[in-house]
Amino acid sequence: MTTMTTCGEYKDLDIQNPVFKVLRRERIPHIWCPGCGIGTSLNCFARALAGCGLNLDKVAVVSGIGCTGRVAGYLNLDSFHTTHGRAIPFATGLKLGNPELNVVVYSGDGDLFAIGGNHFFHAARRNMDLLVVCVNNYTYGMTGGQVAPTTPLGPTQTTMPYGNFEPSFNLPFVADACGATYVARWTIYHVRQLAKAMEEGLLKKGLRFIEVLCPCPTLYSRRNKLGDGVDQVKYYKEKSVIKHGADTKEAQLTFQGEIIVGKFVDRERPTWLESMNKHLCAALGDSYAPYGS
Amino acid sequence: MKADPKGVLTGVHFMDGDHAACEGAIAAGCRFAAGYPITPSTEVVERFAARIPKVGGVFIQMEDEIASSIAIQGAAWAGKKVMSVTSGPGLSLMMEHIGFAVWTETPSVWVDVQRCGPSTGLPTQPAQQDMQQIKWGSHGDYEIIALSPNSPQECFDLMITAFNLSETYRCPVFFMMDEVVGHMTERVEIPPADKIEVTPRKYTNKKPSEFTLYATTQDDLAPEMIKAGDGYKIHTTGLTHDDRGYPVMTAAAQKKMMDRLIEKIRRNLHKLVDVRMDNCDGADIVVVSYGITSRIAQAAIDEARAKGLKVGHARLVICWPFPESLFREMASKIKAFVFPELNMGQMVRELDRAVSGKARIIPVPHAGGTVHEPEIILNAILEAVR
Numbered sequence: 001m002t003t004m005t006t007c008g009e010y011k012d013l014d015i016q017n018p019v020f021k022v023l024r025r026e027r028i029p030h031i032w033c034p035g036c037g038i039g040t041s042l043n044c045f046a047r048a049l050a051g052c053g054l055n056l057d058k059v060a061v062v063s064g065i066g067c068t069g070r071v072a073g074y075l076n077l078d079s080f081h082t083t084h085g086r087a088i089p090f091a092t093g094l095k096l097g098n099p100e101l102n103v104v105v106y107s108g109d110g111d112l113f114a115i116g117g118n119h120f121f122h123a124a125r126r127n128m129d130l131l132v133v134c135v136n137n138y139t140y141g142m143t144g145g146q147v148a149p150t151t152p153l154g155p156t157q158t159t160m161p162y163g164n165f166e167p168s169f170n171l172p173f174v175a176d177a178c179g180a181t182y183v184a185r186w187t188i189y190h191v192r193q194l195a196k197a198m199e200e201g202l203l204k205k206g207l208r209f210i211e212v213l214c215p216c217p218t219l220y221s222r223r224n225k226l227g228d229g230v231d232q233v234k235y236y237k238e239k240s241v242i243k244h245g246a247d248t249k250e251a252q253l254t255f256q257g258e259i260i261v262g263k264f265v266d267r268e269r270p271t272w273l274e275s276m277n278k279h280l281c282a283a284l285g286d287s288y289a290p291y292g293s
Numbered sequence: 294m295k296a297d298p299k300g301v302l303t304g305v306h307f308m309d310g311d312h313a314a315c316e317g318a319i320a321a322g323c324r325f326a327a328g329y330p331i332t333p334s335t336e337v338v339e340r341f342a343a344r345i346p347k348v349g350g351v352f353i354q355m356e357d358e359i360a361s362s363i364a365i366q367g368a369a370w371a372g373k374k375v376m377s378v379t380s381g382p383g384l385s386l387m388m389e390h391i392g393f394a395v396w397t398e399t400p401s402v403w404v405d406v407q408r409c410g411p412s413t414g415l416p417t418q419p420a421q422q423d424m425q426q427i428k429w430g431s432h433g434d435y436e437i438i439a440l441s442p443n444s445p446q447e448c449f450d451l452m453i454t455a456f457n458l459s460e461t462y463r464c465p466v467f468f469m470m471d472e473v474v475g476h477m478t479e480r481v482e483i484p485p486a487d488k489i490e491v492t493p494r495k496y497t498n499k500k501p502s503e504f505t506l507y508a509t510t511q512d513d514l515a516p517e518m519i520k521a522g523d524g525y526k527i528h529t530t531g532l533t534h535d536d537r538g539y540p541v542m543t544a545a546a547q548k549k550m551m552d553r554l555i556e557k558i559r560r561n562l563h564k565l566v567d568v569r570m571d572n573c574d575g576a577d578i579v580v581v582s583y584g585i586t587s588r589i590a591q592a593a594i595d596e597a598r599a600k601g602l603k604v605g606h607a608r609l610v611i612c613w614p615f616p617e618s619l620f621r622e623m624a625s626k627i628k629a630f631v632f633p634e635l636n637m638g639q640m641v642r643e644l645d646r647a648v649s650g651k652a653r654i655i656p657v658p659h660a661g662g663t664v665h666e667p668e669i670i671l672n673a674i675l676e677a678v679r
Binding site for chain 2: 058060076101122284
């Protein structure tokens with residue numbers, strides 16, 4: 001008789017879930033709440049890893065702090081759970097320290113764009129060779145639901161008890177403006193598209209940015225009477241409009257309003273290391289051996 | 294092992310402390326540095342940026358000191374020997390990442406060319422005001438190692454020691470210069486590479502399936518290391534973690550980690566004493582000093598000896614961990630300690646704790662901005678014999 005374990009593994013069958021090999025299954029169950037979408041995003045990422053054809057010994061993941069910051073701990077890769085907001089500079093050092101690594105930063109909106117915003121701008125400007133996945137749940141989940149730089153105008157947060165009056169970042173526009181080579185946005189309803197975007201992101205060079213919209217039923221949805229996780233996924237399904245190549249200026253999110261999703265930017269720019277090597281070869285001639293080659 | 298000759302500028306040079314510190318780092322095997330411009334430390338990274346492309350490594354000027362102090366840690370896990378370089382305000386920004394380096398046991402050298410604070414203070418003038426900050430500035434309990442050179446030659450020599458200690462103990466090692474030592478130009482002799490002993494990273498020989506990231510032995514509390522990309526698929530975190538590096542949110546896990554990380558240094562205190570003693574046996578008075586202040590103190594000591602006084606000089610080369618037992622023993626044999634520092638009394642608190650009332654201590658504080666007048670130190674010596 002076939003029996004299924006708590007991790008969804010069929011004990012007596014040869015068929016196994018393709019994500020098993022990229023997860024640290026001894027660490028499951030994860031810490032996320034029922035209805036949270038971070039696990040769904042991780043599932044998409046695990047599928048992208050399993051299908052991308054890369055040697056996973058050479059893929060490293062770096063997270064900051066917060067609910068999404070825990071992603072690094074569940075992936076069976078070289079994985080680093082760093083300090084709040086500083087995943088990108090840590091990843092920068094990791095990539096430059098060993099250029100053969102494919103380095104992924106996987107973190108939340110508050111971590112990457114409030115406390116860590118400056119690092120994102122500069123990594124994108126430099127075109128540091130990193131895939132940055134930002135799970136945007138519009139709030140600080142781990143600390144109990146405070147206003148984030150991505151909270152749309154209107155909804156209540158614990159530190160915006162009468163509703164948010166601060167304008168929010170349009171993250172694809174920020175990434176585009178700073179020079180990212182790849183910019184996409186999907187929601188956790190769009191699991192196939194998201195997994196495909198992650199795979200594309202893994203295989204591309206330069207600073208690649210993927211925003212993933214994700215429900216926080218425990219805090220953001222509950223306080224704003226938006227129902228549970230499934231209700232938010234229904235909202236994503238109903239209000240998302242796929243517009244590949246859309247002008248990122250038009251991608252601003254509003255409270256429960258239309259969501260423009262798709263691949264907005266896909267372009268080539270020399271990475272920081274490519275620029276350094278090219279420039280130093282020209283400047284120093286034979287006294288310079290290209291770094292990392 | 295011996296230094297890689299590619300990084301060693303063997304010969305006699307006329308160079309300032311900042312440049313010599315950079316050469317020491319490269320000779321020690323440093324192949325990644327990240328920094329942010331800040332006086333009076335900038336020359337260290339300027340030289341590194343010019344030198345490292347020809348040696349084989351990377352310098353990156355990051356967007357701030359917070360980024361620099363974590364970028365080096367990423368590079369360390371990628372297999373590089375690393376340093377970051379800063380001064381007062383930049384050091385203040387780095388505090389959180391001292392804790393990250395301690396808790397994840399990331400070998401790293403942190404250069405602080407001290408200037409006057411608090412705040413922007415006197416950016417171009419000397420102080421020794423960060424000596425307690427490095428020990429207590431990151432939240433939580435921890436042990437670090439700190440060295441203090443008093444000349445450009447020592448900036449070279451001790452930098453190699455700093456890198457070696459960070460590999461042996463897998464902890465942040467601080468290189469506590471000051472504006473005068475950083476900008477003073479003197480003879481610096483760089484030996485041939487085969488005369489420079491460098492400590493290699495303690496990479497594991499175990500297979501990935503047999504390797505546990507933070508497993509240690511009774512004999513050696515510093516774990517073996519790996520580098521990202523070698524197939525070990527490690528996890529590390531600034532959270533309290535178990536031997537696998539996995540988060541464990543319990544008081545028991547906290548105690549286990551804390552005990553080991555503190556013990557990793559404290560058990561080896563005897564190996565971490567470097568106090569240069571000059572006529573301390575039989576002395577009535579011992580002047581304690583470190584860094585640039587030791588050179589001013591020497592002038593005062595010479596004058597006191599000329600007056601027939603029995604004055605010893607104990608210069609701290611390793612400031613942290615503080616050599617408590619050495620001074621505790623010395624205290625019962627002398628009348629008084631005199632301790633000049635370019636701060637309002639920082640390391641003298643450690644001396645006070647060690648001596649515990651067994652000898653008189655006369656601190657000679659200074660607000661910074663210049664060095665002591667030797668007369669002030671001499672007066673303190675004269676007061677001590679009274």
